[in-house]
Amino acid sequence: MKFFATILVGASALAIAAPGSAQRLGSERPKDAKPDVGRTTTTSATTTTGRKLNISKEAQKAIVELQNAVNTNDTANIPAKLAAAQAVAKTADDKYFIAINQVKAAVAANDAIALKAGVEAMEASGGADPADLSARFTDLGKRLQTAGQMDAAAQAYQKAVGFDSANPSTLALFASLREKQGQKAEAVSLMQKSFAASKAKGTKVAENNFKFAAGLAYNMRSPAAIDIAREWIAAYPSTTSWRDGLRIYRDISAAKGAQLADTMRLARAANALSGESDYFALANALVSDGALVEAKAVLAEAAKAPGVDVSKQSFKGLAAQAAKAPAAAAVDASAKAALASGDATALIDAGDSLFGAGSYAQAAKLYRAAVPKDANLANLRLGMALARAGDKPGAEAALNAVTGPSQSLARFWLLWLATRN
Structure with missing residues (x-):
């Protein structure tokens, strides 16, 4: 017995196979x-x-x-x-x-x-x-x-x-049947129990099982899809799992503004950007969030990426906005002024410019200064900057301090951090 389902994540389709145990x-x-x-x-x-x-x-x-x-x-x-x-x-x-x-x-x-x-x-x-x-x-x-x-x-x-009740194969088979019967929510729950049972037994879950469960949960727009995507990436970290997992997170959480920009930043860090749609989504999110220095760097990267035509009008419009990015001297001056003022918004904006320029350690100083006044956003950005700078303990501490709506994204950054040597 085999069956296949397809989920649409953003502009791409992800083929979902039957659980490996069912096969x-x-x-x-x-x-x-x-x-x-x-x-x-x-x-x-x-x-x-x-x-x-x-x-x-x-x-x-x-x-x-x-x-x-x-x-x-x-x-x-x-x-x-x-x-x-x-x-x-x-x-x-x-x-x-x-x-x-x-x-x-x-x-x-x-x-x-x-x-x-x-x-x-x-x-x-x-x-x-x-x-x-x-x-x-x-x-x-x-x-x-x-x-x-x-x-x-x-x-x-x-x-x-x-x-x-702790047999992974039985639970996966039961889930495949419930999916056939249209009882999608129970199928997802059974798959999650199957994952937990496998973990308890010390056995690795087949990757198709994660894809199958993620597809079911995604089609229902269930928050469980995010948890499953995170488990999938943890078990099978690859550019594909990162790309699809973050797209699931992005769609289910309806990410926009700063949340979308930070999600796409993680996709870039994980080398999970592929094709024009990904580069456009990241550059557009950065421009919309005012991170022009980083948007300019991403567009330059896109110009060298295979299959990306930055001469298209959509990219030209973004390039025109990114061209307004401040020069390095202006970025440094803004950072000094922000530190002197102690204003959280100024500190985070200046930190974003340094982050976009690849000066992660310097950006971390500004984000850290903003923590007392805007703890969640500042800790998230601080963790991101320290992660990119290679300060694993510092990044873990900052990301683990994130609460509220940003906590789920912080957990994805922690997952990426865990895969780093």
Whole structure:
């Protein structure tokens, strides 16, 4: 079972594949227990999880006959042998082992309905281990889903999760079904639980699973998309994950003004700018925010980037505005005046000019001076400047101090900082 979804992030499309576990589990089956009570006189057998079974003397003959019929695929006699064994079963282990053979016969016959009856008999026997039942119900759910019996498959997955709520593959499979059923919010929640379960087990989540969950959440405009994007980048940092992850953040948070400029600054720091739309978005955000020195530098960078034609009228308009950027001497003079005045707006504006010129350490001095008067914006910019200057401890301290609406973006900057050597 495979499915694909597409989300539009900004001007580009991101292909979202089915969870990796949903693709892999299609060929997996829980191993059936294979105690050979027919070849010995012992009444012991072993479950799939290693627990020994004690088969009663009263049921042993009928169970052996059932097992032989199943092992030789004697389909004509299996129903009668099954009924006979069920009639004389005394203990939980008797019933459980009979159900194991019932399941094995159903798998061989590729009969999902018979398999459902067998797995439910295993559960009813009282002799099955929770881990075994979780695996059985997961496999049952997958087979029922493949057969198009979606409601029955959902019930099977629900049972599986009930027996093991921390199985990443089961949770991902259940999520893929809920997505098919149109229950997108539950699908996202299940995927997030799958991620948490993988983390707890120390296993890495397949990248497609992050993409799948991010796509679902994005299409619903759910804030969960931002958290998933951050997890995706953390697990698979690349220009692609940074570009798409920040676009998800930008769209879901409806970033504009200074927030948009700071988001695009991070995309630039992560080397995640690609094509005219990205460079235009950053340059336009900087011009709109009054950061003309940086806008001029970005446009110069865009002129050298592949696939970017800065001779287009849209870029020319931005270039005309960026040409008004103050010279280095004027920037230095503004910085001195801002420090002397102590005005928060002047300090941040002067810091932005130094930041745009690549003088990150000098910019940090002005942002730090503005912290007492505009803590969140000043700490965010201070953290950004220190991060670009290579002061990791200082950047972490400033970014961790950011609260309110800017905190989510600060966490993305912290994530970028964590990837730096």
